[in-house]
Amino acid sequence: AASPAPEAEAVPRTMPAFDYTPPRYSGPRAAEILAKRNEFLSPSFFHFYKKPVNIVEGKMQYLFDEDGRRYLDAFGGIATVNCGHCHPDVVSATIDQMNRIQHSTVLYLNHAIAGFAEALAKKMPGNLKVVFFTNSGTEANELALMIARLYTGCQDIISVRNAYHGNAAGTMGATAQYNWKFNVVQSGVHHALNPDSYRGVHGSDGEKYAKDVQDLIDFGTSGHVAGFISETIQGVGGIVEHAPGYLPAVYSSIKKAGGLCIADEVQAGFARTGSHFWAFEAHGIVPDIVTMAKGIGNGIPLGAVVTTPEIADVLTRRCYFNTFGGNPVCTAAGHAVLKVIEKEKLQENAHAVGSYLKERLLAIKDKYELVGDVRGRGLMLGVELVTDRRLKTPAKSEILRVMEQMKDIGVLIGKGGFHGNVLRITPPLCFTKEDADFFADAMEYSLSNM
Numbered sequence: 046a047a048s049p050a051p052e053a054e055a056v057p058r059t060m061p062a063f064d065y066t067p068p069r070y071s072g073p074r075a076a077e078i079l080a081k082r083n084e085f086l087s088p089s090f091f092h093f094y095k096k097p098v099n100i101v102e103g104k105m106q107y108l109f110d111e112d113g114r115r116y117l118d119a120f121g122g123i124a125t126v127n128c129g130h131c132h133p134d135v136v137s138a139t140i141d142q143m144n145r146i147q148h149s150t151v152l153y154l155n156h157a158i159a160g161f162a163e164a165l166a167k168k169m170p171g172n173l174k175v176v177f178f179t180n181s182g183t184e185a186n187e188l189a190l191m192i193a194r195l196y197t198g199c200q201d202i203i204s205v206r207n208a209y210h211g212n213a214a215g216t217m218g219a220t221a222q223y224n225w226k227f228n229v230v231q232s233g234v235h236h237a238l239n240p241d242s243y244r245g246v247h248g249s250d251g252e253k254y255a256k257d258v259q260d261l262i263d264f265g266t267s268g269h270v271a272g273f274i275s276e277t278i279q280g281v282g283g284i285v286e287h288a289p290g291y292l293p294a295v296y297s298s299i300k301k302a303g304g305l306c307i308a309d310e311v312q313a314g315f316a317r318t319g320s321h322f323w324a325f326e327a328h329g330i331v332p333d334i335v336t337m338a339k340g341i342g343n344g345i346p347l348g349a350v351v352t353t354p355e356i357a358d359v360l361t362r363r364c365y366f367n368t369f370g371g372n373p374v375c376t377a378a379g380h381a382v383l384k385v386i387e388k389e390k391l392q393e394n395a396h397a398v399g400s401y402l403k404e405r406l407l408a409i410k411d412k413y414e415l416v417g418d419v420r421g422r423g424l425m426l427g428v429e430l431v432t433d434r435r436l437k438t439p440a441k442s443e444i445l446r447v448m449e450q451m452k453d454i455g456v457l458i459g460k461g462g463f464h465g466n467v468l469r470i471t472p473p474l475c476f477t478k479e480d481a482d483f484f485a486d487a488m489e490y491s492l493s494n495m
């Protein structure tokens with residue numbers, strides 16, 4: 046058990062210096078925008094804060110509100126802006142392409158599209174070299190599921206409970222946490238136990254969870270399956286890493302059942318986890334299909350499915366196309382992203398700063414009972430808040446207070462998890478050690494004020 050919470054000793058240091066002052070903003074203010082949002086935007090739209098912030102600019106790891114106040118963006122858009130907000134190289138590549146041609150996709154030959162496909166293929170292991178572009182992570186996963194079904198001639202897909210794969214018909218079916226919220230048609234999807242070391246029924250025994258997948262194959266299918274889809278680290282589900290040994294064992298079962306293994310790297314890809322460019326690489330596996338979005342275009346709408354020539358061949362002569370997927374403006378942004386990650390050593394930075402921040406968060410966990418678990422890799426970290434460590438009671442209202450206080454100090458952050466009690470830390474990969482200290486201080490201060 047943690048020692049009793051100390052006095053509010055942890056006054057956060059001031060935000061690291063940053064050499065930029067935004068021009069004065071004279072547009073509509075927060076109250077007016079909120080009123081418009083309530084009237085004209087989907088009611089399912091939600092915000093985490095009592096008083097939502099009107100963000101008018103973003104520069105690298107910082108956001109600016111209508112009064113020019115600076116915030117540390119610890120959510121990184123939604124794990125999208127890996128290079129930093131408005132990174133100059135990404136902005137100029139995009140504007141340059143806008144001035145040349147804004148749309149062409151499959152109709153004509155265009156280097157912005159083919160050149161990026163080649164660069165992306167070079168980042169992939171094995172024979173993963175054929176790229177299909179989409180507009181989003183949802184579309185990428187829909188296509189991956191369809192390819193697996195076409196290739197194998199089977200319908201059965203295995204997905205992991207607590208995963209998030211998107212919000213169209215097929216991907217909603219693969220997203221078990223949606224079942225109670227939407228009237229989802231889940232034809233052909235089997236949901237496996239979540240291999241979650243903190244909350245899962247088998248603790249951190251990856252082989253026991255993998256046995257559950259084998260059982261689903263044996264008892265729920267003909268013995269043949271279309272495939273298995275999984276994030277490597279669950280993002281929306283609350284930064285949950287699969288228990289050790291799980292993925293290699295499951296991949297082997299799926300292959301024996303004739304299925305394809307799909308790695309959803311929408312959130313964890315593009316250097317976010319620090320140790321590797323793709324998160325699945327940490328498990329020594331090579332998927333048959335990899336899906337990606339978010340960080341691929343630094344927030345510009347773009348997604349992709351990458352697979353082998355043999356598997357991709359199932360789409361030959363089926364006239365599969367996507368009007369906007371692979372738009373040259375988006376692929377120009379994507380190409381710039383790859384160059385920036387390499388040039389600025391963002392993967393190495395994610396590893397170094399992420400490891401440092403995780404150490405600090407673990408030290409905070411030792412001091413505050415409210416922190417039940419600290420997990421994740423690189424700059425994809427999660428802090429699960431509980432009101433009772435033994436019962437793991439989700440701290441649903443407390444997390445909102447922590448976030449509110451952090452916002453007041455100048456840190457914006459996301460939350461997730463099935464119970465909505467996990468702080469999700471996925472900042473731009475240019476996050477510095479000073480930012481990490483500021484973040485950890487702000488979190489500690491909020492916890493000490495609960």
Ligand code: PLP
Nearest residue numbers: 181182183209210211280311312
């Ligand atoms: N897959 C994962 C792992 C995600 O985190 C998300 C979105 O959060 C998606 C798929 C869906 O992507 P999009 O929102 O771009 O459709």
